[in-house]
Amino acid sequence: xxxxxxxxxxxxxxxxxxxxxxxxxxxxxxxxxxxxxxxxxxxxxxxxxxxxxxxxxxxxxxxxxxxxxxxxxxxxxxxxxxxxxxxxxxxxxxxxxxxxxxxxxxxxxxxxxxxxxxxxxxxxxxxxxxxxxxxxxxxxxxxxxxxxxxxxxxxxxxxxxxxxxxxxxxxxxxxxxxxxxxxxxxxxxxxxxxxxxxxxxxxxxxxxxxxxxxxxxxxxxxxxxxxxxxxxxxxxxxxxxxxxxxxxxxxxxxxxxxxxxxxxxxxxxxxxxxxxxxxxxxxxxxxxxxxxxxxxxxxxxxxxxxxxxxxxxxxxxxxxxxxxxxxxxxxxxxxxxxxxxxxxxxxxxxxxxxxxxxxxxxxxxxxxxxxxxxxxxxxxxxxxxxxxxxxx
Amino acid sequence: xxxxxxxxxxxxxxxxxxxxxxxxxxxxxxxxxxxxxxxxxxxxxxxxxxxxxxxxxxxxxxxxxxxxxxxxxxxxxxxxxxxxxxxxxxxxxxxxxxxxxxxxxxxxxxxxxxxxxxxxxxxxxxxxxxxxxxxxxxxxxxxxxxxxxxxxxxxxxxxxxxxxxxxxxxxxxxxxxxxxxxxxxxxxxxxxxxxxxxxxxxxxxxxxxxxxxxxxxxxxxxxxxxxxxxxxxxxxxxxxxxxxxxxxxxxxxxxxxxxxxxxxxxxxxxxxxxxxxxxxxxxxxxxxxxxxxxxxxxxxxxxxxxxxxxxxxxxxxxxxxxxxxxxxxxxxxxxxxxxxxxxxxxxxxxxxxxxxxxxxxxxxxxxxxxxxxxxxxxxxxxxxxxxxxxxxxxxxxxxxxxxxxxxxxxxxxxxxxxxxxxxxxxxxxxxxxxxxxxxxxxxxxxxxxxxxxxxxxxxxxxxxxxxxxxxxxxxxxxxxxxxxxxxxxxxxxxxxxxxxxxxxxxxxxxxxxxxxxxxxxxxxxxxxxxxxxxx
Numbered sequence: 001x002x003x004x005x006x007x008x009x010x011x012x013x014x015x016x017x018x019x020x021x022x023x024x025x026x027x028x029x030x031x032x033x034x035x036x037x038x039x040x041x042x043x044x045x046x047x048x049x050x051x052x053x054x055x056x057x058x059x060x061x062x063x064x065x066x067x068x069x070x071x072x073x074x075x076x077x078x079x080x081x082x083x084x085x086x087x088x089x090x091x092x093x094x095x096x097x098x099x100x101x102x103x104x105x106x107x108x109x110x111x112x113x114x115x116x117x118x119x120x121x122x123x124x125x126x127x128x129x130x131x132x133x134x135x136x137x138x139x140x141x142x143x144x145x146x147x148x149x150x151x152x153x154x155x156x157x158x159x160x161x162x163x164x165x166x167x168x169x170x171x172x173x174x175x176x177x178x179x180x181x182x183x184x185x186x187x188x189x190x191x192x193x194x195x196x197x198x199x200x201x202x203x204x205x206x207x208x209x210x211x212x213x214x215x216x217x218x219x220x221x222x223x224x225x226x227x228x229x230x231x232x233x234x235x236x237x238x239x240x241x242x243x244x245x246x247x248x249x250x251x252x253x254x255x256x257x258x259x260x261x262x263x264x265x266x267x268x269x270x271x272x273x274x275x276x277x278x279x280x281x282x283x284x285x286x287x288x289x290x291x292x293x294x295x296x297x298x299x300x301x302x303x304x305x306x307x308x309x310x311x312x313x314x315x316x317x318x319x320x321x322x323x324x325x326x327x328x329x330x331x332x333x334x335x336x337x338x339x340x341x342x343x344x345x346x347x348x349x350x351x352x353x354x355x356x357x358x359x360x361x362x363x364x365x366x367x368x369x370x371x372x373x374x375x376x377x378x379x380x381x382x383x384x385x386x387x388x389x390x391x392x
Numbered sequence: 393x394x395x396x397x398x399x400x401x402x403x404x405x406x407x408x409x410x411x412x413x414x415x416x417x418x419x420x421x422x423x424x425x426x427x428x429x430x431x432x433x434x435x436x437x438x439x440x441x442x443x444x445x446x447x448x449x450x451x452x453x454x455x456x457x458x459x460x461x462x463x464x465x466x467x468x469x470x471x472x473x474x475x476x477x478x479x480x481x482x483x484x485x486x487x488x489x490x491x492x493x494x495x496x497x498x499x500x501x502x503x504x505x506x507x508x509x510x511x512x513x514x515x516x517x518x519x520x521x522x523x524x525x526x527x528x529x530x531x532x533x534x535x536x537x538x539x540x541x542x543x544x545x546x547x548x549x550x551x552x553x554x555x556x557x558x559x560x561x562x563x564x565x566x567x568x569x570x571x572x573x574x575x576x577x578x579x580x581x582x583x584x585x586x587x588x589x590x591x592x593x594x595x596x597x598x599x600x601x602x603x604x605x606x607x608x609x610x611x612x613x614x615x616x617x618x619x620x621x622x623x624x625x626x627x628x629x630x631x632x633x634x635x636x637x638x639x640x641x642x643x644x645x646x647x648x649x650x651x652x653x654x655x656x657x658x659x660x661x662x663x664x665x666x667x668x669x670x671x672x673x674x675x676x677x678x679x680x681x682x683x684x685x686x687x688x689x690x691x692x693x694x695x696x697x698x699x700x701x702x703x704x705x706x707x708x709x710x711x712x713x714x715x716x717x718x719x720x721x722x723x724x725x726x727x728x729x730x731x732x733x734x735x736x737x738x739x740x741x742x743x744x745x746x747x748x749x750x751x752x753x754x755x756x757x758x759x760x761x762x763x764x765x766x767x768x769x770x771x772x773x774x775x776x777x778x779x780x781x782x783x784x785x786x787x788x789x790x791x792x793x794x795x796x797x798x799x800x801x802x803x804x805x806x807x808x809x810x811x812x813x814x815x816x817x818x819x820x821x822x823x824x825x826x827x828x829x830x831x832x833x834x835x836x837x838x839x840x841x842x843x844x845x846x847x848x849x850x851x852x853x854x855x856x857x858x859x860x861x862x863x864x865x866x867x868x869x870x871x872x873x874x875x876x877x878x879x880x881x882x883x884x885x886x887x888x889x890x891x892x893x894x895x896x897x898x899x900x901x902x903x904x905x906x907x908x909x910x911x912x913x914x915x916x917x918x919x920x921x922x923x924x925x926x927x
Contacts, residue, residue, distance in 0.1 A: 016425050
């Protein structure tokens with residue numbers, strides 16, 4: 001029966017992929033390649049999870065890394081096509097053509113509620129990276145996968161995901177500092193929100209975003225522009241490349257990203273959560289060590305909290321390493337309403353269909369597929385055209 | 393009793409669990425896909441309901457005043473010949489919109505935190521063929537100069553040769569010269585010279601950016617210089633906005649008339665009308681509400697008898713008042729309502745009609761079926777027509793429309809395929825019909841399909857708007873040819889006005905959907921202009 005459920009979900013995902021990737025990609029070769037890759041990835045993940053709980057996590061990693069790399073290829077090539085460089089031009093600024101990304105959302109919300117102005121020069125509406133479309137996506141993700149965005153969909157997170165899996169051995173263990181790191185992230189989040197309100201400008205985007213190195217940045221022909229340039233290059237190298245390699249963790253996501261902190265705070269509205277069965281837990285701390293977001297520490301386990309800390313991004317790494325199978329995805333509402341015991345075959349079948357882990361993976365992967373389709377297909381088309389060009 | 397309560401609680405718990413889990417399943421499996429499918433609509437709804445807008449300091453500041461200049465009036469005083477150089481494109485000297493912003497203080501992310509922005513929009517690019525001069529009376533008093541920059545500074549080497557002078561009630565204080573990707577600001581000095589020529593002083597360079605394929609020019613004037621700080625306190629400013637051709641042989645000057653003494657734009661105006669007093673200006677921003685100060689009136693005000701140059705009059709820009717938004721929505725609703733009513737009573741006036749076949753032909757029967765709403769029958773008949781006449785542009789266009797209509801009634805995946813197929817026929821039809829009498833009908837079909845399909849999926853709204861505008865242009869030409877008048881002179885009948893207004897309003901809708909605000913406003917302004925004509 002479990003196999004049937006996996007097949008059914010894979011078929012449903014194939015339908016989503018077919019429509020959003022292949023049909024929307026106008027049945028191009030690149031669209032077929034990416035579509036088939038996604039269907040394969042999801043099916044493998046689903047069947048791997050069926051055989052061994054948590055083992056599908058590596059397919060999530062592959063997806064996120066692929067998305068991040070191809071996103072940047074597509075994004076940068078679009079910038080070059082439109083502006084001729086990655087630097088923000090005054091024309092792009094004047095005409096509100098700066099793409100609006102999710103990290104800007106927590107910076108603009110408070111000033112917007114007070115002044116009714118969006119403090120970011122992006123297009124208000126329209127399909128691609130506009131303020132309204134990103135706000136819509138944020139609302140949808142808040143009520144569905146919550147902070148799962150960071151580990152399943154975020155096109156920046158894939159960079160850290162990739163670098164954190166380069167080394168085999170952890171060179172720097174930050175486990176003991178998890179609490180302080182979390183506190184720093186929320187402290188920094190509060191600073192960014194207040195500073196954005198005070199300066200009426202998206203301060204993080206202006207000064208701290210490390211991903212400017214792989215997207216767009218202010219021209220470095222002024223002193224402030226140069227300082228911002230030094231900061232973002234330094235932050236990218238340290239928080240996105242070096243520290244993830246040394247710590248095997250997502251350091252930028254768990255220390256600096258304001259959207260990560262914001263999504264943690266709003267995660268209570270999401271449909272899914274991760275729970276720890278304190279009865280089964282033996283306190284081995286493998287989960288705490290594996291968590292890339294530092295959401296599990298000694299206190300979490302010793303105080304038998306029964307759930308990871310606020311910064312959990314539902315990546316599934318802890319589920320993968322837990323030998324006692326004590327950690328699992330669950331529905332958020334089961335905090336108030338216990339999962340009933342299945343008393344007959346019908347209820348057992350029903351519970352298989354309504355398995356939270358499967359539904360969460362489906363929801364998160366759907367988000368990823370739809371968010372990534374145009375970027376990855378675009379990048380593949382560029383790569384294929386280059387290959388064709390050189391082979392001639 | 394306790395057992396009963398426990399059982400009741402258990403069954404309630406079970407019910408809530410399965411209900412919650414089922415809802416979660418529906419949201420996870422179907423909800424997210426459906427959300428993204430309708431995300432374009434939802435985000436538009438969100439933007440409208442929250443009245444989202446970007447903080448003005450990022451994008452030029454609040455708008456003080458917005459002017460719309462007639463499209464197609466880039467022939468100066470109407471006796472100029474158009475540049476024959478291939479670099480010039482039709483409409484590249486045709487100013488259509490002039491926007492003055494309020495000065496901005498403490499702007500973020502900008503090279504100059506204090507600036508004043510002026511935007512100009514032309515009908516088309518490139519920008520490299522224009523010289524733009526903006527003369528501004530910032531204080532409203534009689535200080536400043538009534539001569540052009542060139543006349544003020546012949547000895548200072550500052551070029552310019554517009555061949556005009558300015559209203560003595562509003563001498564200019566600042567002059568902004570835009571040419572060759574460079575913007576400069578000059579100030580008129582008090583007359584200190586002994587020659588009687590007022591002096592000018594260079595103040596600073598402007599920031600300059602071009603957008604929308606060079607159609608839009610954004611000028612940012614840094615306000616750090618003390619000489620420019622009159623702008624901060626100005627309640628009303630007066631602007632003379634002149635567009636000339638850029639001479640690459642004599643950088644910075646207006647293209648000399650002699651070099652344009654070839655053929656005009658298809659008209660019969662010849663070089664013998666040349667007079668050295670003709671202002672070398674193609675387009676002037678004029679006050680459309682006052683005919684005394686129309687472009688033609690201003691640029692024709694020179695006299696060969698007493699050798700006086702044309703005197704220009706400024707437009708008045710109120711710097712502090714709230715911009716008037718008008719009731720565009722009501723107008724659009726009115727046009728649509730009237731057009732729908734006219735459609736239900738009879739066909740639109742001279743609306744695209746078939747021109748290729750007689751009444752009993754399969755094509756005519758297909759058209760009848762199409763107009764009666766029987767698209768299935770029309771599709772079948774059109775298929776037969778195309779098999780025998782594969783290059784019949786109208787048949788191809790209607791066939792494309794029928795396929796798209798079938799897509800509208802199909803499942804989502806089928807719909808995407810059908811709509812993509814329909815555009816193959818519509819595009820082929822448009823290519824075949826170019827320059828033929830069928831072009832209007834064909835483009836109307838394609839525009840209607842572009843407007844009807846979701847922009848988030850097909851991205852056709854902007855193309856639809858362009859088609860509607862092209863239809864309007866073709867329709868105007870058709871009407872003027874029938875009545876043997878030119879577009880500007882022609883007075884449309886009520887039905888003609890309604891049809892033209894509808895085309896422009898449809899273009900407005902498409903541009904809005906595509907997120908092209910300025911183009912949308914220009915289209916609706918044109919609709920309003922036609923609508924109000926002769927009222």
